[in-house]
Amino acid sequence: MQTHSYTSRRELETYHFHPMVAALVPLAFLLLQAFLPKIFPRLLILDLPLVAVIFFAVARRSPIAGTITGTVIGLLQDALTHQPIGVNGIAKAIIGYAASSIGVQVDVENLTTRILMNFVLSWVQSLLLFLIFRYLLGLRDTHLVWLHELVRASLNTAVAIPVFLLLDRVKLRE
Amino acid sequence: MESFFSRFKNQLVLIVILLVQTIALAVQVRRPVEPGHPDAESVRLLRYWASSLMTPAERISTGFGHSVRGGWSSYVGLRNVRAENEALKKQIAEMRLQQAAISEDALEGQRLQKLLDFREHYVASTIAAQVIGTSGSEQSRMLTLNKGYEDGLKTDMAVITPDGIVGKLRLVFPHSSELLLVNDPTSGAGVILESTRIRAILHGSANGRVQITNLTQDSRIKPGEKVITSGGDQVFPRGLAVGVIESIVPDPEHQPYTLITLKPAANLFQLEEVLVITGTQPNLPGDAQQQLAADAEKHAADVSAERLPSIHDGPATEADPSKPTDETAPPANNSTDLVPKPKPALHPDRYSPGTAAPAAELTPGSPRPATDAPAVEPVRKTPVAPETPKEP
Numbered sequence: 001m002q003t004h005s006y007t008s009r010r011e012l013e014t015y016h017f018h019p020m021v022a023a024l025v026p027l028a029f030l031l032l033q034a035f036l037p038k039i040f041p042r043l044l045i046l047d048l049p050l051v052a053v054i055f056f057a058v059a060r061r062s063p064i065a066g067t068i069t070g071t072v073i074g075l076l077q078d079a080l081t082h083q084p085i086g087v088n089g090i091a092k093a094i095i096g097y098a099a100s101s102i103g104v105q106v107d108v109e110n111l112t113t114r115i116l117m118n119f120v121l122s123w124v125q126s127l128l129l130f131l132i133f134r135y136l137l138g139l140r141d142t143h144l145v146w147l148h149e150l151v152r153a154s155l156n157t158a159v160a161i162p163v164f165l166l167l168d169r170v171k172l173r174e
Numbered sequence: 175m176e177s178f179f180s181r182f183k184n185q186l187v188l189i190v191i192l193l194v195q196t197i198a199l200a201v202q203v204r205r206p207v208e209p210g211h212p213d214a215e216s217v218r219l220l221r222y223w224a225s226s227l228m229t230p231a232e233r234i235s236t237g238f239g240h241s242v243r244g245g246w247s248s249y250v251g252l253r254n255v256r257a258e259n260e261a262l263k264k265q266i267a268e269m270r271l272q273q274a275a276i277s278e279d280a281l282e283g284q285r286l287q288k289l290l291d292f293r294e295h296y297v298a299s300t301i302a303a304q305v306i307g308t309s310g311s312e313q314s315r316m317l318t319l320n321k322g323y324e325d326g327l328k329t330d331m332a333v334i335t336p337d338g339i340v341g342k343l344r345l346v347f348p349h350s351s352e353l354l355l356v357n358d359p360t361s362g363a364g365v366i367l368e369s370t371r372i373r374a375i376l377h378g379s380a381n382g383r384v385q386i387t388n389l390t391q392d393s394r395i396k397p398g399e400k401v402i403t404s405g406g407d408q409v410f411p412r413g414l415a416v417g418v419i420e421s422i423v424p425d426p427e428h429q430p431y432t433l434i435t436l437k438p439a440a441n442l443f444q445l446e447e448v449l450v451i452t453g454t455q456p457n458l459p460g461d462a463q464q465q466l467a468a469d470a471e472k473h474a475a476d477v478s479a480e481r482l483p484s485i486h487d488g489p490a491t492e493a494d495p496s497k498p499t500d501e502t503a504p505p506a507n508n509s510t511d512l513v514p515k516p517k518p519a520l521h522p523d524r525y526s527p528g529t530a531a532p533a534a535e536l537t538p539g540s541p542r543p544a545t546d547a548p549a550v551e552p553v554r555k556t557p558v559a560p561e562t563p564k565e566p
Contacts, residue, residue, distance in 0.1 A: 031231050033310035034318070039239070041443040044312050063184035071191050079224030081314035082344055082354060084202040085217055086195040088311075093195070097188045133313070136199055141359065142380055 015059040015171040025167065026052045026073050034080055045152050047122065049073045051160045053092050054121055055167055057099035058108045066103075070096025084137065091128040095121050111161070118160040122153040210329045212344055222347050225318065229350045232307040233320060297411055299453040300334075301326055305445045306350070315358035315382060317341075317445065322349045330409055332451040338415035338439025339363065339403060340448050355442050356416075357382045364406035365416050370394045373404055376416065376436070382443075384417060386434040387425055395422060401436055411454050415439040 017025075029048040037044040053073050057066030074092030078085045099121060106113055126149040133142040179186065205214055213221065303325075307318035321327055323346045333340045333353050341361060344354040354361050357378035365376045365386070372395065374386045389395065399419045405412030417436040425433040519526045 027227070030310070031228055031235075034228055034307040035232055035235050037308045037310060038236075038305060038317075044308070044310070049310075064187045067184075067188050067191055071195070075220075076224055076227075077310065079221045080228060081309040081311045082212070082316050082352065082358075082360070083311070083314050084199050085220060086199040086202070087313075089195045090192055090199075093188065093191050097184070101184075129313070132199075136196065137203060139359070145381075 014061045015173055017056070017059070017170060017172060021170045022056070025170075026056070026069075026076075030073070030076055030080070033077070045148075045155055046159060047125070047152070047156055048159070049077050049088075050092065050095065050122060050125055050156060051118070051163055053096050054099045054118060054160065055164055057096040058103040058117070059171055061100055061103045063097050063100045063104075066096035066098075066100030067093050068096070070094070070099075087129065087132050087137070090132060090136075091125050094128060095125050098124070114161060114164055115157055118157040119153045122156040123149060126152060212329075218345065221345060221352075225347055225350055225352070228307060229318065229320075232318060236304065236306045236320070296455055297334075297451050297453075298455040299451075300449040301452050302447055303327075303333075303351075303450055304447055305353075312382070313380070315355040315361070315378060315442075316344065317353045317355065319343075319351045319353055319448065319450075320349075321450070322347045322351050324348050326452055327351050327450055328452075332410045333448050334410075334414060334451060335440040335445070335448055337441070338417060339410055340440050340442065340445065342409050343450065353448070357384050357438065357442050362407070363410055363416070364404040365401050366404045367395060367419075368400040368402055370399070373406070374401075374434075376401070384436040384438050384442075386436070387428060387431055389432055389434060390430050391424070391432055395419065395432075395434065397421060411451065 026049065029052040033046070033048045036046075053066075053070045056069045060066060060069070070092035071089050074088035074090070075085060077088040077092070081088075099117070102108065102117060108114060108117065126144065130142060130144045133139045202214065202217060211218075301321060303319040303321040305317050306320045309316040309318075319327075319333075327343060327346050329343055329346050331343045333342060339356060341353050341355040341358070343351050345352040355378065356363055356376065359378050359380055362375055362377040365374050366372065367374065370392075372389065372392065375388050376384060376386050379385050386401075397419050401416040401419065403410040403412055403414045403416060417438040419434055420437045421435045423433050423435075425431045
């Protein structure tokens with residue numbers, strides 16, 4: 001009977017991307033994140049760069065690659081705001097690391113796993129951002145509104161699932 | 175040792191990256207903020223690169239959106255243009271009436287300000303800019319504008335819409351700039367409550383609301399009161415609309431202060447075009463002053479007409495012979511006799527009106543011309559009792 005060990009699935013399901021895809025997809029997500037709320041202000045609740053981080057980190061299945069992907073996308077996201085550079089960088093580096101670590105241990109092609117992973121990681125990012133604002137930046141007025149973060153996590157998941165299906169087409173098997 | 179690094183390399187990379195970013199955060203937070211330079215040069219450069227990367231695409235997207243919407247609205251607009259034209263004409267007529275009333279108030283306000291030597295700043299010049307993007311984050315209420323310092327914009331310039339204030343420019347790049355909205359937690363503005371004249375400081379909140387938190391409980395402050403800029407922050411000129419008070423509740427975290435939430439006059443969540451104030455001046459702009467002067471002239475004529483009805487009414491206002499005559503009463507016509515003449519002096523002297531020659535006929539140093547009035551002896555320099563002028 002064939003068994004899937006840690007090493008065997010990692011070897012089987014590790015993907016890479018064309019450099020253009022690896023560069024342009026996160027940029028496109030950052031652009032959409034900056035542009036869409038201008039037309040629909042309520043879309044500020046979404047975090048499309050987070051979806052990109054999770055997707056690339058999971059597909060590459062390398063915690064180092066996931067950490068670096070998260071850091072780069074997070075720093076770019078910070079540069080478009082007026083917050084100190086590093087807020088999203090730290091949060092997304094941890095998310096990238098966590099996503100790729102999950103990717104090497106569970107079957108992330110499964111729809112249920114994807115839904116759970118996106119929901120939990122989105123919520124974890126909200127918690128990380130709250131901790132960074134509250135304790136690293138010392139902004140005592142920052143509060144975590146649980147219901148709002150629950151809605152954010154649900155919406156991010158709802159967007160992530162079709163986006164993952166779309167981006168599955170640009171994956172290249174190693 | 176080698177096995178340790180190879181075994182824990184993933185965790186080590188994560189720790190190093192987090193450590194570097196944490197140190198970078200600490201350095202940025204500890205840096206003292208200088209006016210006009212909210213970021214260090216390296217951070218500013220990073221933001222500039224990110225902005226340069228995003229702005230072209232945002233411009234294209236915005237331009238495309240405007241073309242589509244413009245085309246559609248032109249088609250729809252043509253269908254209703256006649257009715258809209260009539261409505262606008264009516265609106266202009268109403269606004270003219272309002273303007274006449276407002277100009278009288280403005281005139282009175284200017285007079286009072288001169289009396290108080292109060293220095294008012296009027297908006298002298300503005301530049302219209304288009305919103306092409308956002309920060310994309312709920313924690314950062316910031317917008318990207320399509321104009322930068324090549325167009326004359328500078329850091330800390332106030333940004334408004336015809337409805338009210340919007341924010342100020344935080345960073346200005348060559349062809350784009352970043353607008354920090356007033357509902358951002360790091361934003362602030364000096365304001366006055368319009369009817370109570372209470373001064374306060376306004377700032378944004380984490381959930382994107384505009385709030386005043388530095389006032390204690392005051393029964394005079396009520397929901398619905400208008401709030402305007404005070405000019406004390408040196409960013410927004412005085413008197414611009416900010417919004418109206420929406421709710422007043424005790425601030426549970428900062429007693430005994432109240433949490434006053436405003437409804438912003440400008441729709442901060444759906445901005446398309448804004449005006450950047452590039453210059454202010456202590457007086458009203460030239461054309462506005464001319465308009466005001468014309469209005470003042472008209473106002474003065476109206477007042478004269480009201481107070482001197484005989485100008486227009488003529489025979490209807492002739493003096494009633496049955497009424498007792500009063501020599502000191504002002505004449506009822508608009509001639510040179512408008513200023514009442516004084517009664518003749520009982521004992522005229524050189525100080526009496528009409529006894530001195532006109533100033534144009536006098537020559538400096540020449541002897542005093544002879545008049546009908548009696549001569550007065552010069553005052554003696556010796557300390558003797560003063561003589562009274564002799565009677566003629």
